[in-house]
Amino acid sequence: MYVAVKGGERAIDNAHAWLAEERRGDPDVAELSLGQIREQLALAVNRVMAEGSLYDPDLAALAIKQSRGDLIEAIFLIRAYRTTLPRIGHSTPVDTGKMACDRRVSATFKDAPGGQVLGPTFDYTHRLLDFALAAEGLVPDAPQGEPDQTPMPRITEFLNRDGLIQPETTSDTVPPDMTRQPMEYPASRALRLQSLARGDEGFVLGMAYSTQRGYGRNHPFVGELRIGTCSVEMEIPELGFAVDIGEITLTECETVNQFTGSKTEPAQFTRGYGLVFGQTERKAISMALVDRALRWEELGEDNLGAPAQDEEFVLAHADNIQATGFLEHIKLPHYVDFQSELELVRKLRAEVQMTTKEAAE
Amino acid sequence: MSMPSQDQAYNFAYLDEQTKRMIRRAILKGVAIPGYQVPFASREMPMPYGWGTGGVQVTAACLTPDDRLKVIDQGADDTTNAVSIRKFFQRTAGVAVTEATIDATVIQTRHRIPEAPLNRDQILVYQVPIPEPLRFLEPRETETRKMHALEEYGLMHVKLYEDIARHGHIATAYAYPVKVEGRYVMDPSPIPKFDNPKLEMAALQLFGAGREQRIYAIPPYTKVVSLDFADHPFDPSKADHPCDLCGADHSYLDEVITNDQGARMFVCSDTDYCAGRQASGHHGRLSPQEDAA
Numbered sequence: 272m273y274v275a276v277k278g279g280e281r282a283i284d285n286a287h288a289w290l291a292e293e294r295r296g297d298p299d300v301a302e303l304s305l306g307q308i309r310e311q312l313a314l315a316v317n318r319v320m321a322e323g324s325l326y327d328p329d330l331a332a333l334a335i336k337q338s339r340g341d342l343i344e345a346i347f348l349i350r351a352y353r354t355t356l357p358r359i360g361h362s363t364p365v366d367t368g369k370m371a372c373d374r375r376v377s378a379t380f381k382d383a384p385g386g387q388v389l390g391p392t393f394d395y396t397h398r399l400l401d402f403a404l405a406a407e408g409l410v411p412d413a414p415q416g417e418p419d420q421t422p423m424p425r426i427t428e429f430l431n432r433d434g435l436i437q438p439e440t441t442s443d444t445v446p447p448d449m450t451r452q453p454m455e456y457p458a459s460r461a462l463r464l465q466s467l468a469r470g471d472e473g474f475v476l477g478m479a480y481s482t483q484r485g486y487g488r489n490h491p492f493v494g495e496l497r498i499g500t501c502s503v504e505m506e507i508p509e510l511g512f513a514v515d516i517g518e519i520t521l522t523e524c525e526t527v528n529q530f531t532g533s534k535t536e537p538a539q540f541t542r543g544y545g546l547v548f549g550q551t552e553r554k555a556i557s558m559a560l561v562d563r564a565l566r567w568e569e570l571g572e573d574n575l576g577a578p579a580q581d582e583e584f585v586l587a588h589a590d591n592i593q594a595t596g597f598l599e600h601i602k603l604p605h606y607v608d609f610q611s612e613l614e615l616v617r618k619l620r621a622e623v624q625m626t627t628k629e630a631a632e
Numbered sequence: 633m634s635m636p637s638q639d640q641a642y643n644f645a646y647l648d649e650q651t652k653r654m655i656r657r658a659i660l661k662g663v664a665i666p667g668y669q670v671p672f673a674s675r676e677m678p679m680p681y682g683w684g685t686g687g688v689q690v691t692a693a694c695l696t697p698d699d700r701l702k703v704i705d706q707g708a709d710d711t712t713n714a715v716s717i718r719k720f721f722q723r724t725a726g727v728a729v730t731e732a733t734i735d736a737t738v739i740q741t742r743h744r745i746p747e748a749p750l751n752r753d754q755i756l757v758y759q760v761p762i763p764e765p766l767r768f769l770e771p772r773e774t775e776t777r778k779m780h781a782l783e784e785y786g787l788m789h790v791k792l793y794e795d796i797a798r799h800g801h802i803a804t805a806y807a808y809p810v811k812v813e814g815r816y817v818m819d820p821s822p823i824p825k826f827d828n829p830k831l832e833m834a835a836l837q838l839f840g841a842g843r844e845q846r847i848y849a850i851p852p853y854t855k856v857v858s859l860d861f862a863d864h865p866f867d868p869s870k871a872d873h874p875c876d877l878c879g880a881d882h883s884y885l886d887e888v889i890t891n892d893q894g895a896r897m898f899v900c901s902d903t904d905y906c907a908g909r910q911a912s913g914h915h916g917r918l919s920p921q922e923d924a925a
Contacts, residue, residue, distance in 0.1 A: 596681030
């Protein structure tokens with residue numbers, strides 16, 4: 272009886288076997304292939320790549336299959352795998368200005384060089400369940416056009432030309448790597464952006480939303496949102512120049528925020544920035560809003576005490592793998608601690624009862 | 633226990649050598665400054681944060697192929713997470729494992745210090761959820777680091793004093809704060825305060841907090857004082873019963889509810905200690921009777 276409460280080896284093995292069976296579901300239903308997940312659940316794959324900090328759609332698809340569609344569990348699998356990979360080197364900075372855009376919209380200008388491209392978006396769909404999809408019908412082909420070769424320069428650059436927007440300073444310092452160094456506060460902006468880029472989509476969204484509702488409001492406009500592919504280049508020491516090593520899909524969001532000026536800065540627009548793997552625009556926009564909120568000190572704004580302005584609060588709680596692990600660990604046995612609390616509570620109660628009894632006599 | 637061969641797909645004890653070196657540096661720094669929380673670049677482990685990733689990384693950095701590992705959770709070797717961590721090292725390091733405290737060279741623990749005294753050839757590795765003893769008084773890391781630097785522990789004493797004023801006792805039953813070698817206030821991890829006096833011991837004690845990226849240490853025979861007041865001295869209390877299986881009246885006990893009428897029994901939380909005492913002939917109230925005689 273005493274041993275029964277202690278779990279043990281056989282219980283774990285059996286639990287794993289049961290889990291594997293549940294994962295497969297009804298064997299009369301065809302098994303999902305990784306290709307199906309990668310191609311048809313692409314946005315789930317993108318989220319897993321983004322928060323797992325590893326760009327590999329096939330591995331992300333595998334993780335989603337293994338985790339039964341629990342995306343945080345899938346992200347965890349990718350993170351645990353990622354840490355074991357050797358670091359071969361670093362790419363040169365990716366030039367998102369040269370992105371081959373599938374989607375590019377600006378909310379601040381009606382038109383801009385390169386034009387607005389809606390791309391494959393849910394934005395103007397009516398959210399009506401499409402029962403035809405349940406019937407596995409063939410999708411009608413989308414109309415084809417010629418690829419647009421027009422360059423699409425970044426829209427905030429136009430504002431920058433007139434000095435109306437706060438310029439970003441360039442720096443050649445090597446950015447810190449949060450996966451190789453312990454987190455330190457206060458964090459540099461590079462570190463903050465890293466943390467937000469892999470932060471939980473729901474958490475970052477909630478933080479961003481709170482700024483819109485008045486907790487550290489910063490009046491954002493989507494200056495530009497672009498989604499597309501960028502080439503990744505790497506310097507090869509033996510060659511002495513950078514070579515193209517592949518292509519990745521990115522979502523980039525730059526917000527333009529109203530700013531009336533402070534003691535140190537003239538009235539101008541300011542920016543928030545979001546950059547995320549894959550097509551992940553909710554996350555990229557959220558990231559930009561939170562980035563902007565966290566910049567209050569650098570821009571000489573007041574600390575309003577809003578949660579989204581609080582760097583330590585935001586960064587320490589944005590990671591869903593840390594959060595879910597710590598949250599779920601309370602399922603582990605705690606009976607030693609509970610026992611000590613039990614003794615204490617009994618002792619305190621006994622003393623109170625004694626005093627009341629004495630007082631009554 | 634049998635000694636399985638190491639899974640060749642992983643480096644010895646899972647972590648790569650560079651990472652282990654980084655962790656060993658943090659450990660050495662921790663040993664040099666007893667009770668000081670050393671930041672380290674904690675890795676994502678294949679088990680969840682909060683489930684012992686800090687302890688696992690410290691153990692991985694300490695293990696050699698000749699070591700004999702014991703893993704306990706709540707004092708017991710057969711709790712599910714202890715089983716899981718022990719299996720992890722059997723698979724990735726191929727080290728020998730044991731349940732006998734005396735035979736182990738490295739012991740990873742969660743929430744307990746073994747009852748049997750440890751010796752100078754042993755390392756005790758603690759899993760730590762929140763390494764910062766001041767965290768629940770001041771949530772900001774930037775502030776608590778300053779408080780440690782300035783040895784500004786007044787807030788902690790005020791908290792303990794308020795407990796006494798309100799309840800007549802210090803209302804902390806586990807993770808009871810200690811001062812190490814007269815300098816740093818340290819969280820001993822959520823061990824019951826009953827275990828606090830054992831923190832002064834012959835073995836090296838290492839504390840790993842994975843999620844919070846901190847390692848700290850108590851070198852052998854370091855002075856460890858549980859915080860208290862002259863008129864309210866520290867009291868390492870436990871359940872006022874002997875063990876119902878081995879009769880020990882000086883070990884930490886778990887309370888087990890045995891039926892729906894609220895009947896309960898008290899048994900040693902340290903399963904190896906209890907089994908050892910029973911094997912050497914000690915009996916408790918509910919010990920199985922061997923002979924009718």
